[in-house]
Amino acid sequence: MKNTVKINSIELVNDDCLQYIKTLPDNSIDLICTDPPYFRVKPDGWDNQWKGDSDYLTWLDMCLAEFWRVLKPAGSIYLFCGHRLAADIELLMRNRFDVLNHIIWAKPSGRWNGCNKESLRAYFPATERILFAGHYLGPYKPKDDGYAAKCDDTKRHVMTPLIDYFRNARASLGVTSKQIVAATGKNMASHWFGASQWQLPNEADYLKLQALFSDIARVKQQRQELETPHHQLVVEYQALSRRYVELLDEYKALRRPFSVSAAVPYTDVWTHKPVQFYPGKHPCEKPADMLRQIIEASSRPGDVVADFFMGSGSTIKAAFHLGRHAIGVELDEARFKQTVEEVEQVQ
Ligand SMILES: C[S@@+](CC[C@H](N)C(=O)[O-])C[C@H]1O[C@@H](n2cnc3c(N)ncnc32)[C@H](O)[C@@H]1O
CATH class of the missing domain: 3.40.50.150 (Vaccinia Virus protein VP39)
Known part of the structure; x- marks a missing residue:
């Protein structure tokens, strides 16, 4: 130099x-x-x-x-x-x-x-x-920069209670993707019942899922699933989303x-x-x-x-x-x- x-x-x-x-x-x-x-x-x-x-x-x-x-x-x-x-x-x-x-x-x-x-x-x-x-x-x-990955991880982590609610219900009744598509007309099983890119179904889709799960539980003589009313899920979703936004603020320095x-x-x-x-x-x-x-x-x-x-x-x-x-x-x-x-x- x-x-x-x-x-x-x-x-x-x-x-x-x-x-x-x-x-x-x-x-x-x-x-x-x-x-x-x-x-x-x-x-x-x-x-x-x-x-x-x-x-x-x-x-x-x-x-x-x-x-x-x-x-x-x-x-x-x-x-x-x-x-x-x-x-x-x-x-x-x-x-x-x-x-x-x-x-x-x-x-x-x-x-x-x-x-x-x-x-x-x-x-x-x-x-x-x-x-x-x-x-x-x-x-x-x-x-x-790790920001997108951190956002994904955080969302998955924060939304775990809701993700588990849907995942466990499906696993316990063994509901297939084909049945979900037939009941709702939408190819959304991986979003509603998966961890990555999880989404809360809207009220109309949720009612269709409740009906499907209830029929399957009756046929299999198992406990009913997806019994929480949609408006309660929305309240929980909003509270978790607020927490998610707070955590994102902490990651802004990565951007x-x-x-x-x-x-x-x-x-x-x-x-x-x-x-x-x-x-x-x-x-x-x-x-x-x-x-x-x-x-x-x-x-x-x-x-x-x-x-x-x-x-x-x-x-x-x-x-x-x-x-x-x-x-x-x-x-x-x-x-x-x-x-x-x-x-x-x-x-
Ligand atoms: C376009 S001028 C930069 C002017 C500057 N933006 C300013 O506002 O004054 C480019 C400069 O890079 C220098 N330069 C040319 N080759 C260089 C090199 N290999 N390493 C470092 N500086 C170099 C030149 O001497 C020149 O001063």
Whole structure:
């Protein structure tokens, strides 16, 4: 590792992204918000390191493999890209991540008003793209956050008294699925009398089941089953459901955070002014309001936010303001030094 600077909850690293990321443990980052070189968009050396598109995409895929490894099961990733290779990058990403949105960052101002429109021979690209993704929950490339499984288990556990009431009644009379379908006209035996995906039958179906069970008990000269009136089952179901909701609240921390409101853009089209020129500006500096929006929506205070191509450290500064831990990596030494100074000033 070339050079690491720690400033309180921020770690800034002057290194190659791939070299550095290999030193991070699995599942250690809550949010990756990163802006890799777009390739052949800027004249700078760092944007022209590859022989061609396929060379660039191979390199980016190696980065994505590492991002997948370090991103926590309930983590989120926002990857910036230019319009030209956005489709290729989205396909690459889909091999590893569940792409949730292809966000269009529409710039309200730009060089297009001054250009010769006819000579473009295509529409002026006034957008950049942000691919927003999380882990697959399965079955493709799962890194399951455990939330869905916990919900299922909890529901089964909480509903056990009702599940057992139906299961035991059926077992004691040996009622078959065929008889249940014939009596109710519905193929619901596994839901009403099973543990997984259990459902309370509605009143009309329950009355039909009661009649069926009563006939079978009479023929077999056995004790009557399903004798509890439906309205009593509903009362018990409501009480158990309340308990279930309380328990779910405890599992919320397992879920991928996502909080948006009408006060911030919550659609996949965002309008943010590009950062205006100032001496020392990074040519690709991203607007602070856009980064704050991403960090607030997809992480919680105290989470670890990483930008593996931090440039001016715009992500790092926004993360710091919002009380997150941050890791920033930058290859270019001069730029790294400038960013360290700027972050120290922000602190
Ligand atoms: C598109 S810019 C990021 C700009 C940043 N979002 C900002 O707001 O300032 C990409 C940055 O990645 C850096 N970079 C290029 N290749 C890198 C690599 N292999 N590892 C780490 N940083 C790299 C470049 O020097 C450049 O500063």
